[in-house]
Amino acid sequence: MVKRKVAALEKVEADLVNLQYKIRRDPRSYAQEFYDQWLAYEAQRQIFISSPSTVSSDDTKKFHDLVDLVAHVASLYPDLAAPFPDHLKELLNQHHATLDTELREKVVGSLVLLRRKDVIDSTSLLTTLFPILITTPSKSLRSLLYTKIISDLRESNSKTTNHRLNKTIQTVLHNLVTSDRTSTKGMWATRITRELWRRQIWTDAKPCDVMKEACLSDNEKVVVGGVRFFLGGDKEREEMEDESSDDDVDMKKIKHQGEINKKSKKRQKAYDKAIFKVKKHERKKQAPHPLNFSALHLIHDPQGFAEKLFQKHLQNTKNKFSLDNKLLVLQLVTRLVGLHKLTIISLYSWFVRYLTPKQLNVTSFLASLAQATHNLVPPDVIEPLMVKIANEFVSEASAPEVAAAGINSIREVAIRQPLCMTETLLQDLVLYQRSKDKGVVMAAKGLQSLYREVYPELLQKKYRGKKATMGLRTGEVKQRKFGEEEEGGIEGIELLEKYKEEQKQKRAEERLENGDAEKKDDEDEDDGFNSDEWEIGSTDSESSAGWIDVSDDEADVPAKKRQRRDSDASQAPNLVDAEEAEADRISKLATTSILTPADLLKLQELRREAKVDRVLGKDSKRKKELIDRHIEDGVTADDIELPGQLGKKLTREERIELANAGKPGRDEHKSTKAIRQSKKEAEGKSTTNKEKARKKNFLMTIGKARSKNKRSLTETKKSLKAHISRSKSGGRNRNGM
């Protein structure tokens, strides 16, 4: 039987796709056809608009297809299809609640398509989608709109930052949060802002302002969204950056594939793409790191913000937030107080209520208290809190974990404000190092060693230790008064100074060895600053030998002069106070000379070295800890709890669990090898040649085995020899040759 041929026009459904293809190839010739379809679209639209709720599924389908067609080719006929975007917007605005799901998605997709083809601009697209995102009850539509909005914002910021668009959207979000503080609509503002912050599309102060307003909202969800942003947004951003830098291309593999596989356009394209990606990645690596401020630093008026947050969500007794959310807010407030050194006196008295061991999540409260302390908090405000903690937590009767947590939190506070402690209290606490529990002992010793450094007078003499006692006698260890700030300076400048002196000394010594005749010029007058110094900083230590020969004739004079001065300084006994000497030195280098870029580079290097030295154990443990922890990282509940766990012995079960943590599961009795192999198989990895040989069907190998048995002695010898020579030369493929 002959199959009946289906004429093209009978396949009505497939036609629109075909037509779209033809139109796109030759828009001028198909203008008439497009116009026909435009009329059909108009008619369908009329049908649809006349009764959107009762329209039949057939009509909806037709309309869907026509919208699709027109959206794809609208950019080719700007005159004919001019009202199309407005139609779509109107349709979406008025009927988004009743529209068929598929059609709705198509309309949104078409709008985005028009945006991509530059028929409409981003602002008009986003201002259409955004109100619907906020109002629509449909979850699927919301997620669709959300992704479209985010991707459009990313797209329009991909080449250069589109400041105007960003400003518009940020204003919209800001208004959304501030207009109705009780509604949950602000959630969308926080979600969008957070996402764009994470992707580093928005990095300035405006989004922080939006989040700030969100934090001050009346709606719990919105508040939590805003607070979480400030507490975790920057970390998220860093992680995102790490992640994006991870997905690199294996260039070697792709090159190898290109050699082996058949050449085709597709493969060539993939290859080019990979090369482009690698180059882009490299360029990104070399580009200077974008200077991103953390959100906490970009807040405008942190004092006012922190005060408002505290009054609105914490101090207010009518507030009905859950404890977890309250803790989040508290963390943000205390973080702000610690970071910006703000003064909110009522915050500390508010804490009193929560500092009992029975309070839920008390360690978080303790951590927040520590976070809220800084050197400008009046000691008499914190002192009662310290006493309260000591009374409530630290006693012989309380559980060791509780006592350890108490002492730890006191220590954390005291690190930030050592003046908060009275003598009797400290001496009492230090005595806990005689406790039986290791956690408590460690905590007490930690407190003691802290005070040995910052305020040894408070300790009893026998607990002061050698270093502190000596320091007290020489006046090296000095207790800082309230409000006293460390004198400013450039970190590591003394290292640079020292390094420079060493360099000079080295050069001078070399010259002495060279036996130059111009020793007598030592007494010549010199201003101590000229171009030579500039150069010194920029040369490396190993190149200095070659350097001398060049500058021999004219630049040797000042160098020698300085060398003598240095030797004087080193030989003379150090009579002046150490501190004074330090101050002298700082003023000398930073104020008398201009630091060149080379100098700054060296300075950085020296700083790093010094840090490594410190970490490697030239300094005390506590200092190491302090260096590790950046000042901007807040205190967490773990910091309070974990030291208490120190001396704890694990139970057998816990130890077993720990030991098995990273290992494959062992449900049945199986060898490790078998487990590994099954795991490998599950991951879809290939087998080794050995495994393949082992699995090979017996009947396939038996012929060869038999023939091997029948070989003569010479033949056997020959093959054995061949095997040896082959293995020496790297196998059949001559690997490594």
Place this chain on the structure above:
Amino acid sequence: MGSSNRKKKEKRKDFQKAKLKVGKAKAAAANFTDTSFKSKSINVNQQTLSSEGIDPVEQFKQNLSLAVNAKADTQRRDALAYLTNQLSANPPNNPVGTSGVLTKVLPLMSDGTATVRTQLLKLFRTLPPAEVGPHVEKILMYIRGGLAHLSKDIRNDTLGVLEWLLDVAGDETVSCPGGWLKTLNSVSSILGWNPSVGSANSSQGWTFTSTVTLGTKKGPEVQARQIQVLAKFLQTGFRPEAPVPYSPRAYWDNIYRLPETPNPFAYLNLFGTPRDEDSEMYPDRISRQRVFDTKWRTAISTGMDGAKKEGGIIGRSAAALDRALKSGLGCGVLGQEV
């Protein structure tokens, strides 16, 4: 460093067993099916096929829905035939009313099967003309959709529907909102006489938009028919209105009586969306003439001249169109000679 650790952990996660915890519910399995829903009724998929003893009203309704929803084209056609039978019976048996039938059946105008469409036209012809009048606007929407359809067969069949509509409710057709200009637009667009395509393209050089009919098998007849329908449409539009007979009570009726026509204040467009020029209603002959003269006359006459030159059956129908135009505009109130 931290990131790679995290990644390793993530990878490892796939191979770890879920931990069971005391006091917490067991995690749902990957293939878990939620069976917590409840239903008050059960729909049976297969239902009885025998039509014995079914209420005729029910049967009519069933056929109506079959005509729209059935997958097989023969089934749709048969259902339509049944409906036609019922409607043409004396007295007609129509439990849902003309409007009910129309709303259901109209989308079938662009049905993919030719037999269904011819049957549909037969069904339309059995509808009482007086009851079609109020639905003209809606029917016209579907007609315009059909006229712009990709498939030529569907377009031609839709022309038949337009002809029927002009027969049964000619005045309403040309005077309803969008009925005059939009329909004109669609009909002339089939002929390739539409000026807006040219104007959209004019900036890009020359273009040729007329439909080629020479050599095609059915071409001339089809185009001739299209021209005929256009002529008929124009004739209807330009038909001089019969003078309203004098009635002494007309003045008082106008003031105190409730109007008898549906939607008597349609021209005010109180509740609809604002109309543009195309979708405006042109209720009387003069306004139709005026708007035709300004927008369409040149385009139609150019197309018509071309068709006349083609001769044969097309030429004849073009001449008929010419006559219709002349008579329509000639004795016009505009007071100009054609």
